[in-house]
Amino acid sequence: MKPVCVLGNGQLGRMLRQAGEPLGIAVYPVGLDAEPEAVPYQHAVITAEIERWPETPLTQVLANHRSFVNRDIFPLLADRLTQKQLLDKLNLATSPWQSLNAATEWPVIFSRLGSLAIVKRRVGGYDGRGQWRVKPGDEQHLPDEIYGECIVEQGIYFSGEVSLVGARNHQGECVFYPLTHNLHEEGILRASVALPKPDTHLQQQAEKMLSAILNELKYVGVMAMECFVVGDNLLINELAPRVHNSGHWTQNGASVSQFELHLRAILDLPMPRPDVATPSVMVNLIGSRVNPQWLSLPLVHLHWYDKEVREGRKVGHLNLNHPDRMVLRQTLSQLKPMMDEVYWSGIDWALNKLS
Template identity: 75%
Template sequence: MKPVCVLGNGQLGRMLRQAGEPLGIAVYPVGIDAEPEAVPFQNSVITAEVERWPETALTRELASHTGFVNRDIFPRLADRLTQKQLLDQLGLATAPWQLLADASEWNSIYANIGELAIVKRRVGGYDGRGQWRFRQGEETALPEDCYGECIVEQGINFSGEVSLVGARSHDGKTVFYPLTHNLHQDGILRTSVALPTPNAAQQQQAESMLAAIMNELGYVGVMAMECFVVAEGLLINELAPRVHNSGHWTQNGASISQFELHLRAILDLPLPTPVVSTPSVMVNLIGTDVNNEWLSQPLVNLHWYEKEVRAGRKVGHLNLNDANPLLLKDNLQALVPMLPAEYASGIAWALEKL
């Protein structure tokens, strides 16, 4: 089995390494600043846990590596402008948008997209960073360096947010998990719920859209697609060409996790559709110290990233799944007094979804 080098050594690289161990796949997450001679990349398959990276000695070396899967796709999807252009090219539904080129455009922007504008940096920005919400007259607060470097979207009045995690093999086969319901607060994913029997129309629409995207790009591996739920169906919000936070529940709630599925795809191993037979809940741990009391609940699976705890930083997650929804709800409710108060609303939201 060929080894796999992961460009980036954060929690996603760590979980890819963990997924490779039972299959005998050596996975090496490496920092972008690593010295090339310290990385066993020559005979490896290369993947990445991040969409964009600076030029370093290592990334210069990998730029011509024939085993770097999706190498030329990453920059196209990392730029929100070229990502949106791809979706428009494929005729896939998104919020109305345009490039924000100059401050003189604001009057026409509000006339075209309505009273609420969402500004996003073309590159970088995540978990609510590099994004702004404006109503007419408030846009003067936007930093000058955003013009030409941001897109602006219509603020969408949505009833929910869902994501689809799927994978495509080298021969073009695609497989998907059930849709995941997501709750964001301050731009950060707080809680996810996946049900084994999703809304059939939404699942079909989402699978059709994500398959079209992956096939157009010739993408190989796991990709996540985040969508808004509106009366007409689903609107694509953003794409992530990698394993994704909203798919973490698959570690304990599916027969094959998203991390194993990605390794299977890029290494050209069999790619069956993962079996999902129970409801699952994922609770992101954000700026919260580890509490071993969480483990007193029999359904709680703790995934701790061993990172320094800082405000707003993802430091781990809790996965819970069971065929008995009452037991699942009891375990969720038992977590409330064990977590800071800001988690209560996310758990209450998950209980309503189950």
């Protein structure tokens, strides 16, 4: 099988490499500053763990590589303006939005979008960074340099957040995981819960939406679609053209993980729908050190990224799954006192989702 080079050597590239090993697929996550002659890219399939990157000698070479999968799609989806324009073109539901070009636009914006607006940088903002919640009067405190660099969305009052992780291969076949329920706090994903039998209406709606996007773009590989649940319908929040944080539970909760599924898709290997037989929970580890006590619980799978621990930084995650929800809830209750207090709300939320 062809080797795979991953542009970016963070945790997603690391987990793609780990997924390739049992299949005999050599996966090389490479830093953006690597020297081209040190990277075995000539006969490899190229993928990426990031949506945007600076121009370096390596990225200049890879930009012209004929086997760089989705190369021209990354810049389209990395910019929230062109991403929203794509969703509008496909008549897919999102929160009302517009470009933010000048401070003089605010009276019209509040009149059109209401009294809560969410300002987002077109590129670069993630995990709550580069975003502002704005009510009338707050706009005067925004930095001047954001104008022309942001979009603004209507603040949505939603009952939940979900994501759909799916993949498309070169032949246009698409497969999906069950919807994942997500809890964000301060813009950062704290916990996810996936159930083997999701809400049928929402699952079908989400699959129809993401299929339309994948097919329009002729995208190959794994993509994640984050949505708000509003009543009985979904509004698309954002797209991620890569393996995604909210799909990490698939490492232990599905017959094929999102990382293996991505490799299968880009290498044109068989891509059956992954079997999901048990409820799963993922707890993001953010700015915390490893606690060996977690491993005393037999359902806990620790995935550590071997990164320097810093406040607000994703350094690992815990996966838990079991066919009996009560056993899973019992383990979460045992895990809770082993975690810092900042994790308790996420664990309580997961316990509620499993009840």
